[in-house]
Amino acid sequence: MPSSFSPLSQPEPENKCPDCLYMTLAGIPVQPVEHPDYLEFLQPFSTPQIDLYLTLQFSHQWESLPKGRVQFGLKGGALRLRIEGGEIPYESRIMGSMELGVPTVETDSPTNRPIRDRTSPEFDLPTLDLQGNGATGQPSLNGEPNHYSICHITTKVTEENPAWIFEEERGQPVLNGWLNQVKLGTLSISTLPCRVDATFEVSRRDICLTHVDRLWSPDISRNKRAVLDRLIIQQLLERKFKPYLSRVELHYDG
Template sequence: MPAILPDMRSLDSHNKYPDCLWMQLEAIPVPSVAPQTQQLDIHLSLNFNEHWEPLLGGRVKFGLQGGTLKLHLENCEIPVASRQLVGSFKLLPIEETLPIQSSAEILVSESQRGVQGGEKAEKIKETESIFCHVSTISDDTTPAWIFAVEQGKSVLKGLLKSAKLGEITAKEFRMAAAFEVAKEDIYLTDAEGLWPHEITPNQHSVLERILTVYLHANKLKPALSWALLSYNLPPIEQPKEESVPEAESQLQEMVDRIISAETDNFAELAKIANLNPALDFAGSSLRGTTLSAVDFSSANLDRVNFRGATLNDADFSDANLQNAKFGGADLSGAFLGNADLSGADLHKASLALANLSGANLSGANLLEVNLTNTNFSGANVESARFGNNSGIDEEMQVNLQQRGAIFEEV
């Protein structure tokens, strides 16, 4: 009979920023039908919140919009068909985790209480539930799970408690787990002492992106959390963090250049910051910016927050705008031909004179949107939500409904 395997809480693991993400994997022994083999259920717990990071004499707060858990398996596998953590899951509000006296919750709670450094403690009780969408990719020996915050929310907050990933059966094996984030997964929620209050929204959006790129490159690689497990095999070494040359002085220089720039043109500010508008702003906040006639053609703008932005005559042709937020934005005259707006939130935006020919609007929110002279020819409006729209006549409504649009009473 194989030896009893301890769970992963007693094994080699590391959480770089437990305030932001605390990860725990457990390997729970179960009876095995095969002789001389060990069968294990692999369970995952994740606690998401926000983290304050000291930077440039001030500090910045960030959370996660998503991330990817990657497993590397030796002598075992978790086939795609047997993976159980797939779908939408309600994260337990943080207040519900406080009475639970496990090492995970104690560590997270203590981290949250200490993050303010002597100031009034950060509010840790949340009343609103957040859902996390999980999908799985990759082959049987390198399975991965992609996590994403639900539509309409900024960051993941709460606990995914002891969710079963799958099971493995083997005589001997190794497993390495790493939770990785891309720069589009990082969302800044606050900043203090880093720039003057009188900067423009365009400057603010570029400055936030500079900080996000810096944090990703210098603080959050190669992984935010990782854990290692070996059974009847020599343990593998914990991954070493990348050695990154000192970059904070260069960051300060870049921040100063944006603050002192004599232009407020978004494209020019992005150029000063060495940012590519087509590639470097996915997942960012561009709230309240002035982007009239900007060229975002073929850009990756997945999950970007454009709320209240001025976007009239902007070119978004062929752009990826999945799950983007456009609440109250002015898109009058914008060209959105063949753009992917699936899951986008356009509530109370203006699409007057906008061209959405061939665009994908499946699942988008167009409630109370100004649709005066809007071109929907060839657009996919399956499950798109309309209601109380100015500029729309009965003929257009019938046409959109026949193509799968949903009209609601508002």
């Protein structure tokens, strides 16, 4: 029977932009089913199995520029697993649409990161809403818009190298909220040692600028704004996100 992926022996998760995306992954062993004597012919599975539980927090992040700053978020992205010594069958993988929860107090946050205080200078600066026509309304206590997202999840690629595609489904500009310890799938271990390398990767089309501060006039034309958006994403944000935005490694040696 396998033990879980001990958090004490695992590398720390790598989150390059934790205010934009924070990811963790945990492994819990699947306990064999004990059958009554009269069902001895029903043997438990012979292959050790571990359920993988995913935590993802999507939000917005500010990035300083020479003459101002921008805020960005994600419209989607791909979670890719590279597995050595095991596989995740298609039938065990999470799929479908899920509502992302929005933490309202610090204790609700899976990352336990402090909520920014309303006295922060960030709340005193006027910003331009890139999805509307004027200044934004009052932010919520943690600086995020007061709405939630519906995330559509699909899966593809092989059992040894599975991938999950996350996309905003509700019509919001970006994903906002979190999935807390959602069962991603069941890992069947074939050989030891077993390794899981999980990366969350984004492309240029997954990145969305949501606000700007002091970079250009609010009455800039849509065409000029679109060109500037592309330049900022291409030359600044995309470089920060390659080859991945977040990474988690799990090691199991038996």
